[in-house]
Amino acid sequence: MSKLGTITRRTFFVTSTAVVGGALFGTYKYKQPVPNPLLDGDDAIDPDFASPNPYIKIDKDGVTVITPRAEMGQGVHSTLAMMVAEELDLDWRTIKTEHGPASNSYYMSIMIEAMVGHQYDYSTSTQFKRRLTHIPAKFLGIQMTGGSMSTPDGFVKMRSAGASARLVLIQAAAIEWSVDPDSLTTEDGFVINPVNNEKLAYTALAVKAAEIDAPSHPPLRDPSRWRYIGKSVPRVDIPAKVDGTAEFAIDVKLEGMLHATIKMSPRFGAGIKSSDTSKAAAMPGVEKIITLKNEGFAVIANNTWRAFKAANAISVEWETASYPAEQAGIMKAYEASFNSEPNGKFDVKGDIDLYFADVGDFIEAEYRVPHLAHSTMEPMTAVAQVKDGRVDIWAGNQAPVVIRDAIMKIGDYKASDVHIHTTFLGGGFGRRAESDFTLAAYNIAAQTDGRPVKVTWSREEDIQHDFYRPAAIARFKGVMGEKKPAAIDVQIASPSIMLSMSKRGPIPAIGPDKLIAEGTAGQPDDIDHMRIQTFAPKLDIPVGFWRSVGASFNGFLHESFMDELAASKNIDPIAMRLEMFGDLAPPGNKVVEKVAQMAQWNGREGINGTDNDRGRGFAYTLSFGAHTAQIIDVSMTKQGIKIDKIYCAVDVGVAIDPRNIEAQIQSGIIYGLSSAMTGEITFADGKVVQSNYHDYPAMRIHQVPEIEVTILENNPQITGVGEPGTPPSIPALANAIFALTGQRIRELPMNKHVEFV
Amino acid sequence: MNLNINGDDHEINVETEMPLLWVLRDEIGLTGTKFGCGIAQCGACTVHIDGQPVRSCSYPVGQVKGKVTTIEGLGSPGVLSKVQEAWIDNQTPQCGYCQSGQIMSATALLSNNPSPTDDDIDRAMKGNICRCGSYPRIRASIHAAAKAMKETGA
Known part of the structure; x- marks a missing residue:
């Protein structure tokens, strides 16, 4: 991290707006191109490739696109490579992609855009302020994958990288042929002279092109000329994922590699009181048992299973935790937080206290959602080697520079000593944005005399040492008007994720945590009287980003209550939603109208309004910039409630690859419904109760119906799609169950109240 | 002891109670078969013994x-099986971690039942979790593979 970067991190968040950030650092420094890490890394000593910018490597075998966002299933390598290929005129069948090194050059430029305005606000002044946030984001230099940001962040960057590389390749050919570069064209990896049909491959031009300065702001093609964007291409990562050759961290093999696992304190923040490792140390294949800062143990062995067995054989008494030991006590702390000062106030319109003092009838409801684990299919795993002053880490991870910087700090290394190799991620969902498992692997490898070590967590360790989606309690008061709500007053209690993360990461938590309310706040709700207040109970239970973050529960809270208000006056929830938009978000109206059309919506009760065994629910959430509307159909069977069909309309602004977007939306819905139906992390004796898929279940194939997705492109800006499918799925199901049974589910998971097939 | 894996014999010397998964992964180096839960709840580690999924x-x-088949042993060298081809045609994997197990379960299903109904697919595949939720495409891929296998007599 540069000195400027360090100063930026300390001071930037103190400033209240990004505009100040812009003035502070000036645009001169901002406009300088980022250094190219490809020309400064392991391969750069005697490079046999050309690299016009940090995203493209050309060697004799072809073009490799550096796609510096974590491939965790969302198809981001293909999405980003499509953007490059679009401008560089590559043949899709020849495209290679790589995660590339950890580098501040791959910073997420739109990381703090969400600080500015409402997501549905595309006024010129708001757009201007959003762009200004790119300046401090550059100086923060955080390379990360999350927040459905990779696609909007890459949309100009990656196309510019392709366009700029194309220009230097054309110039190189022009020199070779002694012709005017403007007379040349490109196609499928070749520069072509249309006069005589001569061709030169990019691969043959690479060396010459490397000597030409690449333009940093090349012109981009008009969308009418797009060849890849908007079409579906075969994903580059898929062939290796059907024949077993795709390499996840757990598959990394190195000469002389040891196999290790960890056994961490089951009570967060509570250390080892007493322990006996002698039995475990004597077990077959065990090389060494070490303690990790009194927070737990690592067993180093010659086989993962032997390490697991020995970890189970360590007998240990742990200290007690600082938070209440039992679930009821934890929820009491949430309840008590309502009496504290609010953490934040959002969307305040009119005088709510006065309004409710005067109004006669209002509706009240309290909702509760639990903590959730991520439970990625690949348990936390990392491989590390510490040898001769050099550190190598192999891990599926969502924030490589954060890992690098942390290791530099722990071991007093230079950035050039620490090498992060990002493998495929066996699921991310926010869990692999955390550095705990990679830093543990480093700490273990620091004690193996230079031998590489693979550290694989058991599923039990993975579920019981997560950074959980926080639980929440929400109290709603609302008044229904003629066609739409006249007033809502909301109080939400949920711990601050930003505060929890600030204790372990580079970003300080200052001011209200918007994440507690996002999804209830920030919706295009044209309601005259509104107030959303947040309360943040402080408990040392680690909480973190979980697919769609605050919207993962606020979608349920907001949309369930809206359905309650509509039902209270027997108003159709879709008719009410369309009234509620006012003039705030025309693309929102369109997704709601579209989903109603897809489902042939004719009211909530039964497909034709007569069938008592069927019900349907509607929900809409604006999250990560994407307006998303869903309808879920359910029916009652002898085995329980069955989900029959799911409809979703989503607006992504510009659809890069429709087939992949469909997969992501389906994925987000299934992830949301898994949590809605059965997902719950609870505490007893200070420890997480759940431990594996038998008591922390996931949706299985027999529970998943057809999911029809329609993609719209009315939004003024391109959005990501990894998360927006999740928030409305949960209330759409709850509202469908209400339509089916008359039972309003105000507490998750739903299987506490109803049975599912 | 001797293990026949994907047609090759391997002499191994480990505890008899070591799960087959860890012999494949850590002793032999066949890492296509994945570790997910360790308690037969998620199916990521599915392999065949004499054609039956375990x-x-x-x-x-x-x-x-019996003879063990892993994901690396499907199809013939350099040629994917019909199930794997269908998985690519339908762009089924997302993160891909569970897919070796999904494909092994689907392959066993189709070898016992060349024309599975949706209910048959539910029964055969409900032991395999996919956290990315690729289920709709897994179902479509199985139907497509069944069709392709019938057409080619494979």
Whole structure:
């Protein structure tokens, strides 16, 4: 991290707006191109490739696109490579992609855009302020994958990288042929002279092109000329994922590699009181048992299973935790937080206290959602080697520079000593944005005399040492008007994720945590009287980003209550939603109208309004910039409630690859419904109760119906799609169950109240 | 003890109670078969013993009597199986971690039942979790593979 970067991190968040950030650092420094890490890394000593910018490597075998966002299933390598290929005129069948090194050059430029305005606000002044946030984001230099940001962040960057590389390749050919570069064209990896049909491959031009300065702001093609964007291409990562050759961290093999696992304190923040490792140390294949800062143990062995067995054989008494030991006590702390000062106030319109003092009838409801684990299919795993002053880490991870910087700090290394190799991620969902498992692997490898070590967590360790989606309690008061709500007053209690993360990461938590309310706040709700207040109970239970973050529960809270208000006056929830938009978000109206059309919506009760065994629910959430509307159909069977069909309309602004977007939306819905139906992390004796898929279940194939997705492109800006499918799925199901049974589910998971097939 | 894996014999010397999964992964180096839960709940570790799907994470190696097939042993060298082809055609994997197990379960289903109904697919595949939720495409891929296998007589 540069000195400027360090100063930026300390001071930037103190400033209240990004505009100040812009003035502070000036645009001169901002406009300088980022250094190219490809020309400064392991391969750069005697490079046999050309690299016009940090995203493209050309060697004799072809073009490799550096796609510096974590491939965790969302198809981001293909999405980003499509953007490059679009401008560089590559043949899709020849495209290679790589995660590339950890580098501040791959910073997420739109990381703090969400600080500015409402997501549905595309006024010129708001757009201007959003762009200004790119300046401090550059100086923060955080390379990360999350927040459905990779696609909007890459949309100009990656196309510019392709366009700029194309220009230097054309110039190189022009020199070779002694012709005017403007007379040349490109196609499928070749520069072509249309006069005589001569061709030169990019691969043959690479060396010459490397000597030409690449333009940093090349012109981009008009969308009418797009060849890849908007079409579906075969994903580059898929062939290796059907024949077993795709390499996840757990598959990394190195000469002389040891196999290790960890056994961490089951009570967060509570250390080892007493322990006996002698039995475990004597077990077959065990090389060494070490303690990790009194927070737990690592067993180093010659086989993962032997390490697991020995970890189970360590007998240990742990200290007690600082938070209440039992679930009821934890929820009491949430309840008590309502009496504290609010953490934040959002969307305040009119005088709510006065309004409710005067109004006669209002509706009240309290909702509760639990903590959730991520439970990625690949348990936390990392491989590390510490040898001769050099550190190598192999891990599926969502924030490589954060890992690098942390290791530099722990071991007093230079950035050039620490090498992060990002493998495929066996699921991310926010869990692999955390550095705990990679830093543990480093700490273990620091004690193996230079031998590489693979550290694989058991599923039990993975579920019981997560950074959980926080639980929440929400109290709603609302008044229904003629066609739409006249007033809502909301109080939400949920711990601050930003505060929890600030204790372990580079970003300080200052001011209200918007994440507690996002999804209830920030919706295009044209309601005259509104107030959303947040309360943040402080408990040392680690909480973190979980697919769609605050919207993962606020979608349920907001949309369930809206359905309650509509039902209270027997108003159709879709008719009410369309009234509620006012003039705030025309693309929102369109997704709601579209989903109603897809489902042939004719009211909530039964497909034709007569069938008592069927019900349907509607929900809409604006999250990560994407307006998303869903309808879920359910029916009652002898085995329980069955989900029959799911409809979703989503607006992504510009659809890069429709087939992949469909997969992501389906994925987000299934992830949301898994949590809605059965997902719950609870505490007893200070420890997480759940431990594996038998008591922390996931949706299985027999529970998943057809999911029809329609993609719209009315939004003024391109959005990501990894998360927006999740928030409305949960209330759409709850509202469908209400339509089916008359039972309003105000507490998750739903299987506490109803049975599912 | 001797293990026949994907047609090759391997002499191994480990505890008989070591699960087959960890013999494959850590002793032999066949890492296409994945570790997900360790208690036969998620199916990521599914392999075949004499064509029948088993959860290798909970199958002691000492009890393996037949021939073991892993994801690396499907199809023939350089040629994917019809199931794998259908998986690519339908762009099924997302993160891909569970897919070896999904494909092994689907392959066993289709070898016993060349024309599975949706209910048959539910029964055969409900032991395999996919956290990315690729289920709609897994179902479509199985139907497509069944069709392709019938057409080619494979």
